[in-house]
Amino acid sequence: MKFFLDTANIEEIKRAAELGVVDGVTTNPTLIAKEKRPQKEVIKEIAKVVKGPISVEGNGCTCEEILKEAEEFSKWAPNVVIKVPMTKEGIKAVRILEKKGIRTNVTLIFSANQALIAGKAGASFVSPFIGRLDDNGQVGMDLIRDILQVYKNYGINSEVIVASIRHPIHVLEAAKAGAGIATIPAKVLESMWGHPLTDAGIKRFCEDFAKTAKL
Numbered sequence: 620m621k622f623f624l625d626t627a628n629i630e631e632i633k634r635a636a637e638l639g640v641v642d643g644v645t646t647n648p649t650l651i652a653k654e655k656r657p658q659k660e661v662i663k664e665i666a667k668v669v670k671g672p673i674s675v676e677g678n679g680c681t682c683e684e685i686l687k688e689a690e691e692f693s694k695w696a697p698n699v700v701i702k703v704p705m706t707k708e709g710i711k712a713v714r715i716l717e718k719k720g721i722r723t724n725v726t727l728i729f730s731a732n733q734a735l736i737a738g739k740a741g742a743s744f745v746s747p748f749i750g751r752l753d754d755n756g757q758v759g760m761d762l763i764r765d766i767l768q769v770y771k772n773y774g775i776n777s778e779v780i781v782a783s784i785r786h787p788i789h790v791l792e793a794a795k796a797g798a799g800i801a802t803i804p805a806k807v808l809e810s811m812w813g814h815p816l817t818d819a820g821i822k823r824f825c826e827d828f829a830k831t832a833k834l
């Protein structure tokens with residue numbers, strides 16, 4: 620399973636990259652706004668650290684606007700992926716961009732039919748938002764299972780990025796479902812490392828090691 624980091628914060632990205640657990644990054648306008656710096660500057664900095672896909676999103680609504688933004692964003696780094704909204708205009712743009720060799724990530728997916736349409740259009744990635752579905756009283760993970768099943772049935776190659784992850788159980792469930800990628804907030808990634816029994820075990824082994832070292 621690939622781990623993407625769902626953040627635009629360079630310090631969080633550097634810390635995770637040092638540990639070798641960042642296969643890519645996803646950003647969105649909300650995450651960029653938190654950094655209080657121009658998007659171009661932030662993305663270029665991320666691209667110095669991460670060689671995997673970096674998703675970048677604009678606010679274009681028409682196909683023409685999305686294509687124009689994509690042209691600009693893809694100049695920033697060779698691994699930039701264009702986030703495209705799951706709309707008719709967005710899907711038109713996906714077909715054109717993918718034909719040109721510019722990778723797309725169809726975002727704000729909330730149903731398997733939307734994922735089917737994005738997959739048929741040839742999107743490199745699709746991003747179903749499971750946390751927002753959970754927040755809305757639906758089981759987000761059911762959507763992941765449905766999409767994986769549908770893609771398997773028809774040999775659709777779009778990579779599924781499990782997005783809007785809120786806690787480590789989401790990552791575990793996504794892995795059990797066989798999703799290829801989870802995009803994980805830094806805080807959630809951090810909480811996946813530890814276990815109190817690991818800490819207690821290390822403490823005990825260290826103490827016992829010290830005892831035998833004196834013999």
Ligand code: E4P
Nearest residue numbers: 625645646647751782783784
């Ligand atoms: C994914 O690409 C999005 O950036 C992100 O996962 C959205 O998550 P949120 O629902 O926590 O905003």
